[in-house]
Amino acid sequence: MDFLSKNLSVLKVYYPNTWKSLQSIDNFSDIYMETSKNGMPVMVSSSGGRKIVLHSLYDPIKEAERFVKSRDIKPDDNILLYGFGNGYVVESILNALNDDGRLVVFEFNYQIFRKALEVRDFAHIISDRRLFLYVEDDLKDIVYNFENVLNDIIFYGGKVLVHRPSLDSIPEKLKAIKNALEDFVLGISSMEHFESQLNTNLKMNLQDTSHFFKIKDFFGKFNMPIIIISSGPSLDKNIGLLFEAKTKALLISVGTSLKPLLNKGIVADFIVITDPSPYVYEQIRGIHTEIPLIFLPTVNWQVVKYYSGPKIMGIQEGIGVPEELMLEWGPLKTGGSVATTSLDIAIKMGGNPIIFIGQDLAYTNMKTHAEGTIHGERFIEEKFCPTFVKGWGGKGLVPSSKNLSYYRRWIERRISVEEGITFINATEGGAHIEGALDIHLREVLDKLPIIRGV
Numbered sequence: 001m002d003f004l005s006k007n008l009s010v011l012k013v014y015y016p017n018t019w020k021s022l023q024s025i026d027n028f029s030d031i032y033m034e035t036s037k038n039g040m041p042v043m044v045s046s047s048g049g050r051k052i053v054l055h056s057l058y059d060p061i062k063e064a065e066r067f068v069k070s071r072d073i074k075p076d077d078n079i080l081l082y083g084f085g086n087g088y089v090v091e092s093i094l095n096a097l098n099d100d101g102r103l104v105v106f107e108f109n110y111q112i113f114r115k116a117l118e119v120r121d122f123a124h125i126i127s128d129r130r131l132f133l134y135v136e137d138d139l140k141d142i143v144y145n146f147e148n149v150l151n152d153i154i155f156y157g158g159k160v161l162v163h164r165p166s167l168d169s170i171p172e173k174l175k176a177i178k179n180a181l182e183d184f185v186l187g188i189s190s191m192e193h194f195e196s197q198l199n200t201n202l203k204m205n206l207q208d209t210s211h212f213f214k215i216k217d218f219f220g221k222f223n224m225p226i227i228i229i230s231s232g233p234s235l236d237k238n239i240g241l242l243f244e245a246k247t248k249a250l251l252i253s254v255g256t257s258l259k260p261l262l263n264k265g266i267v268a269d270f271i272v273i274t275d276p277s278p279y280v281y282e283q284i285r286g287i288h289t290e291i292p293l294i295f296l297p298t299v300n301w302q303v304v305k306y307y308s309g310p311k312i313m314g315i316q317e318g319i320g321v322p323e324e325l326m327l328e329w330g331p332l333k334t335g336g337s338v339a340t341t342s343l344d345i346a347i348k349m350g351g352n353p354i355i356f357i358g359q360d361l362a363y364t365n366m367k368t369h370a371e372g373t374i375h376g377e378r379f380i381e382e383k384f385c386p387t388f389v390k391g392w393g394g395k396g397l398v399p400s401s402k403n404l405s406y407y408r409r410w411i412e413r414r415i416s417v418e419e420g421i422t423f424i425n426a427t428e429g430g431a432h433i434e435g436a437l438d439i440h441l442r443e444v445l446d447k448l449p450i451i452r453g454v
Contacts, residue, residue, distance in 0.1 A: 007117040010126045018135045025114040033119055036060055041119040043086050043112060045169040054085040054112075054165040064088035068096055071161055076100040078158035078336055080149055082181060083107065083166025084135070086116050090125060093161075097130055099413070102158075102336075102406050104132040104149050108142060108170050108177060129409070132402035142177055149403065158336070201276050202321075204301035205313075215294060215314030216330030219348045225249035225448055226351030227426075229268065230339045231256035232360030234392075234429030235370035238441040239358075242266045245441070248448040249355065252294075252346055254338045255283040255303075257358060260372035262287065270294055270312075272345065273303055274338045281306070282374045294345060296334070297321070314345070335410040343414055353422035357441060360430025361408040362389060362400040390432045398431055408433060 012019040030046040036057050043054040056063035067089055073079065075098040084090060084107040093103050107113050113135045116122070125131060134145050153160070162181060170178040227249045229235065229242070235257065243266060245251065253261055255273035272294045273280060281302040292310040295303065298319060304311060315326040316334045330348075334341040339359060346354050358370060368378045380399075387405055388397040400408075408431055415423050415435035425433045426441040 003121050004118045007122045007126065010123045011117075014126050015133055015135075018133065021110065021135070022114050022117075025110050028111055028115055031111050031115050033115070040088075041086060043116065045109075045112065045165075052165055052168050054083075054163075054169065055088055060086065060088045061092075064092040067161075067163075068092045071159060073097070073159065074101075078102045078104075078153045079161060080104045080106070080153045080158065081161045081163065083163030084113055084116060084133075085163060085166050087120055087122055087125060089161075089163055090131070094125065094128055094130060099130070100335075100410070102130055102132065102153075104134070104153065104402070106134045106136075106142075106146060106149075107166070108135075108137055108174050109166075110135060110137055112166070112169060132406065134402075137171065137174065139174065139177065142174070148401070153336075197278075198276050198298050198319075201298045201301050202319075205295075205297045205299065205304050209313065211311065213292070213310060213312040214329045215312050215332065215345065215348075216328070218312065219330060220350045222250050222349040222351060224351065224451060225353050225355060226346045226349065227251050227355045227357060228339070228342045228346055228359065229253040229257045229261065230342075230356065230358035230360075230427075231260070231369050231373050232358045232362075232427065232430055233364045233367035233370055234360050234427045235260065235358030237428050238426065239264055239266070239370070241441050241445060244445055247450045247452055248445055249451075250349075250351065252342055254342055255280065256338070256369065256373050258283055258287065258289075258291075259374065260370055262289070263372050267291060270345075271309075272338055272342045274299055274334065274341050276300055278302070296332070296341070316341070333414070335407065335414070337407050340407055340410050340414070343411060347414070347418060347421065352420070353424050355424045355426050355441075355444060356433070356436065357426050357428075359411075359425065359427045359433070361404045361411075361433070362391070362398040362430040364398065364429040366399065392425060392427055392430055392432050393438045394432070398429075400431060404431070 032044055033041045034044055036042050038059050040060050042057055042060055045052045073096045079093060084105055090105055136142055167181055227245055229251060231254055251268040252270045253268035255271055258271055261268055268291055271291050274296045276298045278300055280300050284303060284307055288308045290309045292312055293307050294312045296316050297313060314330045314332040315321060316332050332341060333344045363380050366379050368380055387400050387402060389400045391398040412434045423436040424444055425436040425438050426444050428440055
């Protein structure tokens with residue numbers, strides 16, 4: 001069977017940039033295949049003068065299954081894996097995930113990836129919607145993309161896995177990256193560090209919960225329009241309408257949008273902050289407000305300690321706390337980001353309709369965030385946008401990323417299971433969200449009755 005042609009044809013559809021880069025790969029002097037005892041192909045790399053066998057020469061499939069089992073992977077985990085190899089570990093991880101799981105795979109050796117396409121059928125893997133594949137050997141691209149994925153996966157409680165033989169096969173020209181990953185494996189920037197951060201946050205935030213309100217007590221209490229205010233670049237277009245919006249809807253803002261809103265004199269009804277990392281404290285540093293804060297117990301402990309307003313805690317599913325504790329406070333589906341968590345909160349609070357603004361899920365006008373956020377005026381180069389998606393209002397395609405697309409699909413799945421709730425995307429830019437109506441915020445507000453004064 002011509003595996004290569006089949007794999008390349010699928011790759012061209014799902015990862016056209018990778019497909020293009022592979023066209024010039026034809027030097028395999030340091031890479032060859034051996035056959036395992038059970039007849040499976042096994043990649044062998046001669047890197048730095050030594051032989052590196054990427055998988056078991058007895059049973060690479062069972063070896064991959066043991067690797068995955070030892071990492072305690074949950075069905076809905078978000079996982080970053082370094083090393084594609086012959087695809088055995090990738091396939092085993094995907095088998096362990098359900099539709100809410102995500103696997104991001106990095107491979108920095110084009111020769112290894114190209115050779116792998118010759119010996120196995122990867123069409124079902126390449127086309128899997130849960131998989132996000134980065135095959136690249138440009139140092140700048142690697143640093144940018146790897147850092148972004150780490151922020152999205154690690155900071156939200158995901159797992160980082162490194163296939164050690166693949167790590168050993170990183171080309172010499174990427175020695176700096178190889179050394180950094182080795183440090184990661186050794187623990188300098190390892191998953192244990194982030195797990196330690198999560199555990200520290202849990203310990204600090206749960207040591208005295210007597211002054212926290214329970215998010216469960218707010219479920220079903222707001223049978224009214226709810227606007228979720230995210231911090232995408234399109235927030236700049238309609239932030240001025242939020243004075244009027246507050247008379248007609250409940251306003252839930254993510255933490256990144258807090259400063260832009262307060263700078264405009266707009267006081268949201270709730271703020272949601274979920275990030276475990278220390279930098280999230282910058283979202284509230286120097287701010288004194290009585291807006292209730294909704295948070296997760298894994299959020300950076302400084303946020304909880306120093307926030308001046310009322311504090312409401314909900315507990316996300318899957319963090320290992322006793323189920324009775326989670327049910328007592330109110331279980332939340334987080335989806336990996338503060339925006340997806342806010343959607344779950346709005347649904348459980350009883351919002352209808354639920355309206356998105358600033359929810360670009362794309363790089364509108366090549367910007368990453370709205371003005372006035374802690375991220376500043378940041379633009380992104382088009383070459384760092386590996387995917388283009390359907391734009392808001394049917395306005396062609398807009399640049400996005402694999403991670404943003406993952407969050408969009410999570411939102412779409414969350415919407416699809418809700419009956420009787422109208423979802424409106426009033427972002428006026430960015431990506432179209434399937435299941436949500438694309439309507440200008442001005443038009444939405446004109447149809448809503450006044451329910452309160454400001």
